[in-house]
Amino acid sequence: MNLVDSSAWLEYLAGGxxxxxxxRVVEDVEHLLVPTVxxxxxxxxxxxxRGEDDALQVAAVLHQGRVVTLDSGVALSAAQFGVAxxxxxxxxxxxxxxxxxxxxxxxxxxxxxxxxNVRYVAKRRA
Numbered sequence: 001m002n003l004v005d006s007s008a009w010l011e012y013l014a015g016g017x018x019x020x021x022x023x024r025v026v027e028d029v030e031h032l033l034v035p036t037v038x039x040x041x042x043x044x045x046x047x048x049x050r051g052e053d054d055a056l057q058v059a060a061v062l063h064q065g066r067v068v069t070l071d072s073g074v075a076l077s078a079a080q081f082g083v084a085x086x087x088x089x090x091x092x093x094x095x096x097x098x099x100x101x102x103x104x105x106x107x108x109x110x111x112x113x114x115x116x117n118v119r120y121v122a123k124r125r126a
Contacts, residue, residue, distance in 0.1 A: 001103035003033040005094050006041040008106045008121070013046070013058060017124050018108065025106050032065030035097040037090050039067060072099050087111055 002025040004012070012022040025032065039062050047055035070078075074096045081099070082092030091111045098105045098117065105118045113120045 001031050001033055001098075001101050002028065003035065003094065003098040003101070003103040003105050003107055004038070005107040005109055005112070006038050006045070006090075007036065007108040009042045009062070010045060011063075011108055013042075018121050021107055021121055029064040033101055034062045034065040034067045035094055035102050036067060036069050037093045038062070041090060048050065068097055068101070070097075085115060 004022060004026055006108070008018075008022045009026070011017075012019045012026050039059065042062060043055045043059045046058045070093060074093065077099065078089075078092040078096035079097050081087060082089065085092075087095060088111060091109065095105060095112065095118075096114065097103075103117070105112055105115075106121075107118060108120075108121050108123055110120070112118045113122075
């Protein structure tokens with residue numbers, strides 16, 4: 001299973017320099033997990049930048065994967081991972097969700113760098 005975090009989704013959707021690195025996992029919807037917090041972060045950013053219609057279209061794309069909600073078990077794990085790895089709230093939920101489902105996290109977010117089962121892609125500097 002794969003879990004693409006918000007930074008990687010936004011890179012993919014914008015056709016950024018690393019979009020092709022994420023295309024394979026984003027387009028493999030049978031093995032794609034989408035935590036609701038990622039759905040929130042990505043659609044919110046698209047709504048801010050491109051408007052509600054585009055955000056709804058993006059939400060439909062994210063819904064092609066398996067959308068997973070935050071339950072109490074993942075919430076407690078997220079608290080533990082957040083403290084242990086000094087992760088922000090959303091990142092701790094993303095990481096705990098990935099661990100719950102034995103998924104690899106695909107990200108450009110440096111907060112995840114060095115964690116087990118994470119494929120971190122550093123942002124290119126201009």
